Amino acid sequence: MTGSHEGHPSPLHLAVALxxxxxxxxxxxxxxxxxxxxxxxGYWTDVVTEAxxxxxxxxxxxxxxxxxxxxxxxxxxxxxxxxxRLDAVLIAARVAPLTRHIGLVPTVVATHTxxxxxxxxxxTLDYVSTGRAGLRIRVSRRSHxxxxxxxxxxxxxGLDDLDTPAAHELTAELFAxxxxxxxxxxxxxxxxxxxxxxxxxxxxxxxDRDKLHYIDFEGQHFNVKGPSITPRPxxxxxxxxxxxxxxxxxxxxxxxxxIGYVTPHDTGQARALVTDIRAAQATAGRAEEPxxxxxxxxxxxxxxxxxxxxxxxxxxxxxxxxxxxxxxxxTGTPGQLADLLLEWQRAGLSGxxxxxxxxxxxxxxxxxxxxxxxxRRGAFRTAYESGTLRGLLGLPRPANRYAPSEPEGxxxx
Amino acid sequence: MSKPLKQIxxxxxxxxxxxxxxxxxxxxxSHIEFASFAHFARTAERAKFDFLFLAEGLRLREQGGKxxxxxxxxxxxxxxxxxxxxxxxxxxxxxxTINSTFNEPYEVARQFxxxxxxxxxxxAWNVVTSWDAFTGENFRRGGFLPQDExxxxxxxxLDTATELFxxxxxxxxxxxxxxxxxxxxxxxxxxxxxxxxxxxxGQFNVPRSPQGRPVIFQAGDSEEGREFAASSADAIFSxxxxxxxxxxxxxxxxxxxxxxxxxxxxxxxxxxxxFVLADTDAEAQELAHEVRxxxxxxxxxxxxxxxxxxxxxxxxDPDGPLPEIDPAPxxxxxxxxxxxxxxxxxxxxxAREWRERAAAEKLSIRELVIETTGRQxxxxxxxxxxxxxxxxxxxxxxxxxxxxxxxxxxxxxAFADTVVPLLQERGVFRHDYTGTTLRDxxxxxxxxxxxxxxxxxx
Numbered sequence: 001m002t003g004s005h006e007g008h009p010s011p012l013h014l015a016v017a018l019x020x021x022x023x024x025x026x027x028x029x030x031x032x033x034x035x036x037x038x039x040x041x042g043y044w045t046d047v048v049t050e051a052x053x054x055x056x057x058x059x060x061x062x063x064x065x066x067x068x069x070x071x072x073x074x075x076x077x078x079x080x081x082x083x084x085r086l087d088a089v090l091i092a093a094r095v096a097p098l099t100r101h102i103g104l105v106p107t108v109v110a111t112h113t114x115x116x117x118x119x120x121x122x123x124t125l126d127y128v129s130t131g132r133a134g135l136r137i138r139v140s141r142r143s144h145x146x147x148x149x150x151x152x153x154x155x156x157x158g159l160d161d162l163d164t165p166a167a168h169e170l171t172a173e174l175f176a177x178x179x180x181x182x183x184x185x186x187x188x189x190x191x192x193x194x195x196x197x198x199x200x201x202x203x204x205x206x207x208d209r210d211k212l213h214y215i216d217f218e219g220q221h222f223n224v225k226g227p228s229i230t231p232r233p234x235x236x237x238x239x240x241x242x243x244x245x246x247x248x249x250x251x252x253x254x255x256x257x258x259i260g261y262v263t264p265h266d267t268g269q270a271r272a273l274v275t276d277i278r279a280a281q282a283t284a285g286r287a288e289e290p291x292x293x294x295x296x297x298x299x300x301x302x303x304x305x306x307x308x309x310x311x312x313x314x315x316x317x318x319x320x321x322x323x324x325x326x327x328x329x330x331t332g333t334p335g336q337l338a339d340l341l342l343e344w345q346r347a348g349l350s351g352x353x354x355x356x357x358x359x360x361x362x363x364x365x366x367x368x369x370x371x372x373x374x375x376r377r378g379a380f381r382t383a384y385e386s387g388t389l390r391g392l393l394g395l396p397r398p399a400n401r402y403a404p405s406e407p408e409g410x411x412x413x
Numbered sequence: 414m415s416k417p418l419k420q421i422x423x424x425x426x427x428x429x430x431x432x433x434x435x436x437x438x439x440x441x442x443s444h445i446e447f448a449s450f451a452h453f454a455r456t457a458e459r460a461k462f463d464f465l466f467l468a469e470g471l472r473l474r475e476q477g478g479k480x481x482x483x484x485x486x487x488x489x490x491x492x493x494x495x496x497x498x499x500x501x502x503x504x505x506x507x508x509x510t511i512n513s514t515f516n517e518p519y520e521v522a523r524q525f526x527x528x529x530x531x532x533x534x535x536x537a538w539n540v541v542t543s544w545d546a547f548t549g550e551n552f553r554r555g556g557f558l559p560q561d562e563x564x565x566x567x568x569x570x571l572d573t574a575t576e577l578f579x580x581x582x583x584x585x586x587x588x589x590x591x592x593x594x595x596x597x598x599x600x601x602x603x604x605x606x607x608x609x610x611x612x613x614x615g616q617f618n619v620p621r622s623p624q625g626r627p628v629i630f631q632a633g634d635s636e637e638g639r640e641f642a643a644s645s646a647d648a649i650f651s652x653x654x655x656x657x658x659x660x661x662x663x664x665x666x667x668x669x670x671x672x673x674x675x676x677x678x679x680x681x682x683x684x685x686x687x688f689v690l691a692d693t694d695a696e697a698q699e700l701a702h703e704v705r706x707x708x709x710x711x712x713x714x715x716x717x718x719x720x721x722x723x724x725x726x727x728x729x730d731p732d733g734p735l736p737e738i739d740p741a742p743x744x745x746x747x748x749x750x751x752x753x754x755x756x757x758x759x760x761x762x763x764a765r766e767w768r769e770r771a772a773a774e775k776l777s778i779r780e781l782v783i784e785t786t787g788r789q790x791x792x793x794x795x796x797x798x799x800x801x802x803x804x805x806x807x808x809x810x811x812x813x814x815x816x817x818x819x820x821x822x823x824x825x826x827a828f829a830d831t832v833v834p835l836l837q838e839r840g841v842f843r844h845d846y847t848g849t850t851l852r853d854x855x856x857x858x859x860x861x862x863x864x865x866x867x868x869x870x871x
Contacts, residue, residue: 028588028595035588035595039620041499041531065519067602067618075616077599084586084601084620087527093496094531097447113520116471116551117490124493128447148519150613151553192487201437204710207487209480212473225550227473227480231445231487318593 011380012341013292013351013393015105016051016366018044019062020082022358023298023325025070026318028082032360039086041094047359048095051102054367055381057392058103060136060241060353063088065109065145073142073157080319089121096129103389105134105241110181111174112140112149116224118181119188126233131388134239137182137257139174141167168248175248180219182240182256187215189237191227193403213402235390236397243296245326246276254280258395259292259351263327267347270295274348290395295341295349296327300357301334301365308332312357327355334369342379421806421842422681422813422855423833424508425457426466428821430474430485432717433687435707435819442822444485447497449822454498456822457505460829461843463854464506464537465498466650466815467491471515472548474750476716477725481748483713492524499532506851508537508630513570514563515543515552518611521570522577525627526619534623534850539630539650542567547749564637569610571629571645580604581621625860628851643669646680647857650815654684654790659810681855686790686814690827694793704819705787714782719747721760721767731779735771740764790814795831802832803841 020038021028028035037043051059067083069076088106096104104125108118118135126133140146143156154170161167196211215226241259244250253260260277264270277293300308308331316322323329330337341352354370356362374380386392427450428434435441443449457465469491474481491509498507507528511521521538529536542563549555558566585601587594602617631642632650642649643666653659667677689704691697709717711731719726723741740760771781791798805811818824836842852859 026593029590029593033590035590036586039530041533045500065523065618067616079596079599080593081595083596084581084618086530086619087492087524090492090496090524090527090531093493094500097451097497097500112517114515114552117516120490121493124489127445127489128493128497130447144615148613148615149517150611151517197487199436204437204712205482206436206485207480207482209482212480212486222553223550223555224552225472229471229473229487230489 010350010394011378012345012349012374013057013294014054014366014371014374014380015056015058015060015103015294015351015353016363017060017062017296017353017355018047018051018359019355020068020085021360022362023355024300024312024315024319024323024357025081026315027358027360029318030315030358030360033358034360035082038082039084044091045095045098047363048099048102048104050363050367052099054371055384056102056367056371057351058105058132058134058239058389060105061088061091061107063107063109065112065140065148066142072159072162075144089118089125092125092133093128096125096132099129099132101132101384101387101392103132103134103239103392104129105136105239105389107136107138109140109145110137110178112145112151115181115184115222116188116228119185120228120230122185122238123189123228123230123233126235126238127230131234131390133233133235134241134258134389135185136241136243136261137178137252138243139171139178141170141174172248175252177219177221178242179252179256180217180221182252184215184217184219184222184224186237186240187217187401188224188226188228189232190400190402191215192231193400194232194236197231211403232400235388236400237390239389239393239395244277246273250276250280251284253277253291254282254286255284257291258393259294261294261296261353262349263296264344264347265328267343270344270347270349292350292393293348294351294353295344296353296355298323298325298327298329298355298357299337299362299366300329300331301337301362301369303333303369305333311361315358323357325355329357334365334373337370338373338377338379341374342377345379418839418841419806419812420856421802421836422683423460423462423842424464424466424506424683424813424815425453425462425825426468426685426815426817427453428485428818428824429468430470430488432484432708432713433817433819434485434821435704436485436821437707438820440823441820444821445487445489447494450489450494450498451501452822453825454502454505456825456829458502460825460833461846462505463813464508464535464851466508466539467495467510469510469512469541470750471512471543472551472750474748475547476719476748477727481716483710483716492528495536496528496531499528499535504535504846504849504854506535506537506628506854507532508539508628508851510539510541510632512541512543513567514558515548515554516570518570518573518577518606519613519617522574522617523619525574526578526622529622529624529627530619534852536622536624537628537630537648537851539632540567540571540646541632545750564633564641566610568641568645569608573606573608573611573613575626576604576606577617578621578626580617581619583621583625586620624850624852628855628857639666639669642666642680643675644673648681648683648855651682651684651811654686654805654811654814656805656808656810659684659805660808663809663811678856679858681812681857683813683815684790684811685817687817687819688791688798688828689789690793690795690798690831692794694797697793697797701789701792704789705783708819709779709783709787711779714779717782717786718778720745720751721763723747723760729778732777735764735768735778735781795835798828799832799835799839803836803839806841
């Protein structure tokens with residue numbers, strides 16, 4: 001199949017998920033890691049520039065409202081892993097003026113933050129990146145994160161409590177709130193029509209206020225009046241994405257996002273997850289809208305057969321236990337990974353978000369190993385074809401919901 | 414012996430969403446596009462300014478129940494723009510106005526600590542409070558904060574944020590690849606705050622930033638505002654840019670510091686100041702008048718008068734006499750989302766004074782508003798403006814100025830090119846940055862890292 005376009009309905013999309021020194025807890029101890037630079041602009045600029053060099057669609061930046069923890073619901077008090085991080089929206093903003101093509105998708109937590117602030121922050125990220133902003137929405141069901149804000153109480157859940165009715169109810173509530181949050185964020189992006197700023201010297205009017213709209217959102221957790229203080233961003237609607245495991249999160253993806261990240265461990269699962277997301281999308285009445293489904297994978301890549309697996313074993317030894325993840329953990333060569341991605345693409349995934357096991361090694365293995373391999377197979381771009389993230393993802397610039405006369409997908413002048 | 418010359422501090426206020434900013438000029442550019450901010454910031458850095466300043470407003474202003482459309486409308490998110498500007502500047506301080514009413518300390522602290530990391534120690538926070546339910550309609554918190562609780566919340570907000578900034582010591586990250594020790598102490602960032610407005614505990618997740626904490630600005634002028642500044646701020650963004658009122662304010666606020674165990678050099682007084690430059694003083698005066706007419710159109714003058722009259726005056730002719738009718742009593746309901754209307758304490762007296770002045774000087778509504786509101790702080794040739802600024806600073810009317818140009822983004826260019834070199838020649842303004850952080854530029858000491866005493870949350 002090498003060198004052929006056969007079997008590839010469209011080129012696939014590739015993103016990398018950036019978190020600290022990488023996704024393996026011992027990644028910071030690798031020779032190529034820069035563990036003392038993780039809080040510097042230089043580190044993030046270098047890493048995102050490398051991703052751009054590989055022509056990737058976008059990077060996501062992890063974030064959270066507490067110290068990182070190996071425990072799903074509580075602090076772990078560990079001192080042998082990376083702890084401490086910077087605000088992901090601001091990392092994206094810092095990198096934006098120094099990059100030109102790659103999308104910037106910070107993680108944001110809906111549960112304790114203000115949709116009004118977040119909407120203008122991402123709109124502004126879209127301005128400072130001239131159309132390359134997105135966001136990855138997540139919820140927080142960690143009791144200790146709620147204590148950082150003191151505005152609501154979230155019960156402390158142990159690992160044994162995660163499958164109880166109370167935990168499911170909490171999850172449903174938090175995801176419903178996140179859906180409201182995205183709705184508010186999106187309405188605020190549309191609350192200025194594109195041509196609201198008129199600068200009409202004759203009448204002395206800076207804006208046409210008939211083109212500014214109250215959003216009048218009323219929900220269980222917040223009411224937001226609008227309009228935004230920030231005009232509609234260059235992309236109209238920056239790209240909204242979410243990681244989703246089966247169940248309630250699929251409703252959020254189906255209803256609210258442009259990209260859902262799923263975590264299949266084999267081709268059959270990939271196909272089943274796509275079916276489920278499409279069903280959630282149809283239930284939400286969005287069957288006709290473009291919605292990307294990306295597969296998430298943790299990757300350890302080396303050219304020599306077996307080398308990646310032994311590298312992961314070495315890291316596991318340093319960490320004291322084998323690394324596992326919600327996503328499939330892949331070890332192998334760029335060629336083997338390309339085989340897997342193309343097979344999963346045929347199962348219905350349109351792209352992949354790769355989580356580098358160790359950024360210092362695996363990011364370059366992706367950009368300088370995997371990407372050329374996919375290019376040789378005609379499955380990945382050889383140059384950036386658009387200056388906006390929506391453009392890279394093949395998403396049209398959406399009409400403004402408050403301007404019914406605007407033709408669908410009209411190009412921005 | 415005369416005392417040694419004071420060094421002047423200069424900063425640049427990005428033109429704001431009020432009628433000072435002239436958007437109708439052919440040279441006026443975007444207030445939203447990043448290129449405007451980058452141009453403005455690079456000019457300020459080329460001129461070796463201390464910092465750039467961004468204001469904030471969290472709801473579009475309304476007047477008579479409609480969105481106010483005569484001034485610039487719309488602005489970007491403060492944190493996002495400042496952090497992006499860190500990428501296109503090297504030394505310039507980055508000061509953002511952030512509201513303490515519609516935010517939470519944990520989030521604001523992590524944003525400022527992140528900005529400080531990502532700018533290599535150049536962040537500053539102008540702490541403001543908000544009083545109105547009008548703005549609250551955009552936020553979860555919503556609601557309304559009684560006037561007398563504004564400063565108590567602001568103070569506690571700042572104290573809480575400071576506890577978060579100080580929850581990490583300077584050397585907590587070991588990151589020793591050999592031994593596998595990343596953190597010195599598993600409880601890094603631990604904090605407990607139990608107060609009237611905030612009851613929070615846990616671990617802060619941004620390690621200590623280059624400046625330790627952002628530089629703190631305060632902008633309020635009330636008694637509570639001055640006390641807040643004297644106790645907690647590093648600099649005041651004040652409104653008194655002329656000699657006598659400036660000296661009075663300066664003496665008052667600096668005089669309060671000792672009671673808080675602080676010395677006069679620990680709080681800088683930096684009034685906002687507008688300016689108009691031309692080759693000669695006469696040309697500058699003429700240009701200044703022209704700019705004031707651009708800033709105060711007939712419609713703008715009527716809307717301004719409504720702030721005092723608290724009535725719809727749209728039927729009046731801006732080129733005619735002031736209204737005979739008196740201001741409507743009670744709370745101002747005409748203009749919303751605007752702090753300045755609250756400063757009109759006695760509308761009847763103001764109306765009487767303005768009518769008398771208009772009659773005596775034969776002024777129309779528009780002319781009166783131009784005369785009472787528009788006058789620029791510094792008007793003249795570069796030499797005159799340099800003289801004026803230097804004289805004000807040496808006379809202790811200020812420690813420097815936050816300059817507010819009326820044009821975006823080029824309104825600072827002429828000042829940078831013509832006035833700054835004259836101040837440098839006099840030896841009262843730096844030729845180059847001598848430090849890397851905003852604290853260095855302002856001559857402020859590093860905050861003593863509080864000895865980290867870990868309290869464990871219950």
